[in-house]
Amino acid sequence: MGDTEEVKLLGVWFSPYAIRPKIALRLKSVDYDYFEEDLFGSKSELLLKSNPVHKKVPVLIHNNKPILESLNIVEYIDETWNASGPSILPSHPHDRAQARFWSAFVDDKWFPALKAAAITKSEEAKEKGMKEVEGGLLQLEEAFVSISKGKPFFGGEAIGFMDICLGSFVGILKAREKLKGEKLLDESKIPFLCKWANEFLSDDTVKNVVPEIDKVVEFLGELEVRAQSAVSKT
Amino acid sequence: MASDEVKVIGAWASPFVMRPRIALNLKSVPYEFLQESFGAKSELLLKSNPVHKKIPVLIHADKPVCESNIIVEYVDETWSASGPSMLPSTPYDRAIARFWAAYIDEKWFPSLKSILKAEGEEEKKAVLAQVEEGNALLEKAFNDCSKGKPFFNGDHIGYLDIAFGCFLAWLRVTELAGGHKLIDEVKTPSLSKWAERFCNDPAVKPVMPETATLAEFAKKIFAKPPA
Numbered sequence: 422m423g424d425t426e427e428v429k430l431l432g433v434w435f436s437p438y439a440i441r442p443k444i445a446l447r448l449k450s451v452d453y454d455y456f457e458e459d460l461f462g463s464k465s466e467l468l469l470k471s472n473p474v475h476k477k478v479p480v481l482i483h484n485n486k487p488i489l490e491s492l493n494i495v496e497y498i499d500e501t502w503n504a505s506g507p508s509i510l511p512s513h514p515h516d517r518a519q520a521r522f523w524s525a526f527v528d529d530k531w532f533p534a535l536k537a538a539a540i541t542k543s544e545e546a547k548e549k550g551m552k553e554v555e556g557g558l559l560q561l562e563e564a565f566v567s568i569s570k571g572k573p574f575f576g577g578e579a580i581g582f583m584d585i586c587l588g589s590f591v592g593i594l595k596a597r598e599k600l601k602g603e604k605l606l607d608e609s610k611i612p613f614l615c616k617w618a619n620e621f622l623s624d625d626t627v628k629n630v631v632p633e634i635d636k637v638v639e640f641l642g643e644l645e646v647r648a649q650s651a652v653s654k655t
Numbered sequence: 656m657a658s659d660e661v662k663v664i665g666a667w668a669s670p671f672v673m674r675p676r677i678a679l680n681l682k683s684v685p686y687e688f689l690q691e692s693f694g695a696k697s698e699l700l701l702k703s704n705p706v707h708k709k710i711p712v713l714i715h716a717d718k719p720v721c722e723s724n725i726i727v728e729y730v731d732e733t734w735s736a737s738g739p740s741m742l743p744s745t746p747y748d749r750a751i752a753r754f755w756a757a758y759i760d761e762k763w764f765p766s767l768k769s770i771l772k773a774e775g776e777e778e779k780k781a782v783l784a785q786v787e788e789g790n791a792l793l794e795k796a797f798n799d800c801s802k803g804k805p806f807f808n809g810d811h812i813g814y815l816d817i818a819f820g821c822f823l824a825w826l827r828v829t830e831l832a833g834g835h836k837l838i839d840e841v842k843t844p845s846l847s848k849w850a851e852r853f854c855n856d857p858a859v860k861p862v863m864p865e866t867a868t869l870a871e872f873a874k875k876i877f878a879k880p881p882a
Contacts, residue, residue, distance in 0.1 A: 474758065474792065483747075486747055488747065488750045489750075489754050490753070490754055490757060493750045493753045493754055493757075494750070496746075496749070496750070496753070497746050497747070497749070497750045500746035500749065501746045514729050514732035514733045515715075515718055515720065515729070517728070517729070517732065518720045518725050518726070518728070518729040521722070521725045521728070522720075522721055522722055522725055525722055525725070526706060560706060
């Protein structure tokens with residue numbers, strides 16, 4: 422009897438970061454056990470043990486060894502199961518550097534700006550923040566056109582690293598449009614990214630992994646209520 | 656026709672700029688260093704890094720690569736035949752190296768910077784405690800990653816050594832200013848020895864600023880304007 426590789430993923434259904442390893446594992450046809458953490462409750466023993474430094478999801482546990490940070494996990498999956506499925510990162514060093522650069526842009530600048538604009542009570546800060554978010558989308562549109570070279574994804578014919586990184590936020594963008602009427606995925610401004618977003622959501626590796634938009638809408642609404650009541654308690 | 660030439664846009668005092676320079680030295684790749692003047696950004700920088708307008712930028716065969724750790728991986732992959740690998744060989748060890756490099760940039764270095772900016776004893780104490788907690792984590796990480804070898808990456812300087820080691824000059828400046836040792840033989844014995852080895856390595860020495868020179872520079876940039 423051979424060793425079966427044990428793959429576990431700790432996540433939270435809503436988290437875009439937790440969606441990323443799920444897509445990567447699907448791309449590589451890797452079976453895994455999924456453990457849902459309690460979003461508003463206490464963190465599980467397993468999570469605290471596997472990620473003592475940050476205590477955050479997602480965590481991939483492969484043969485009892487934890488791997489942390491969503492994009493690190495995606496690279497790990499790509500390298501470990503490199504014989505299965507398409508390569509997630511491009512092969513040329515310059516293209517790899519580009520993929521890493523734009524994903525750092527999304528995670529370190531673009532999404533934090535969106536989060537800040539969503540939370541702030543100041544109208545001025547919100548307006549300024551949303552301008553930054555829209556500006557970022559224009560830059561990403563340009564990057565997409567140059568990197569995809571006419572193919573459906575940043576990764577070319579198949580979903581790749583940058584698709585996973587930015588794509589994990591598409592659900593939130595669509596949900597915010599339904600909830601707030603905020604049209605960030607505006608075909609008149611970023612036509613290529615809009616088309617890409619729909620291609621991404623309908624891809625087989627993404628369908629059933631990304632939460633349903635209506636569920637996200639409901640959840641975002643709940644988050645807002647919780648934030649309001651927290652404020653009124655002070 | 657794009658030549659194969661390599662340029663690095665940077666500034667001597669920036670720890671982030673040191674990273675690609677050390678990487679290029681380790682791979683024996685000659686490059687032209689284009690020093691940015693303090694306070695002004697060159698045309699070339701703005702053209703090569705329009706998104707962030709920040710140093711370092713590596714330009715190879717006329718194509719720019721931005722973000723220091725990304726540049727280090729690019730150098731490692733492009734000149735893979737010219738020197739030992741800067742990242743470990745197994746996917747798991749690579750993930751660990753990337754994890755700690757991110758921790759250093761996102762948590763450790765910001766708290767180190769706060770020491771120099773801290774006002775009042777309370778604030779200073781709190782930030783110091785944060786840095787020391789980080790150092791304890793990194794001491795353990797070093798012992799786990801190095802497995803008894805001289806560097807985080809094993810026998811040779813690698814990605815994580817560079818990611819952390821680039822801050823050593825600023826660490827020494829902070830220690831001088833605060834009169835408080837942060838990495839020493841008692842609290843962080845492994846890191847203390849590693850720091851010595853790293854700073855004396857021929858790939859690092861030419862690009863690591865002298866502590867005294869950096870301290871002078873720090874005084875200038877952190878100088879409070881007259882009240």
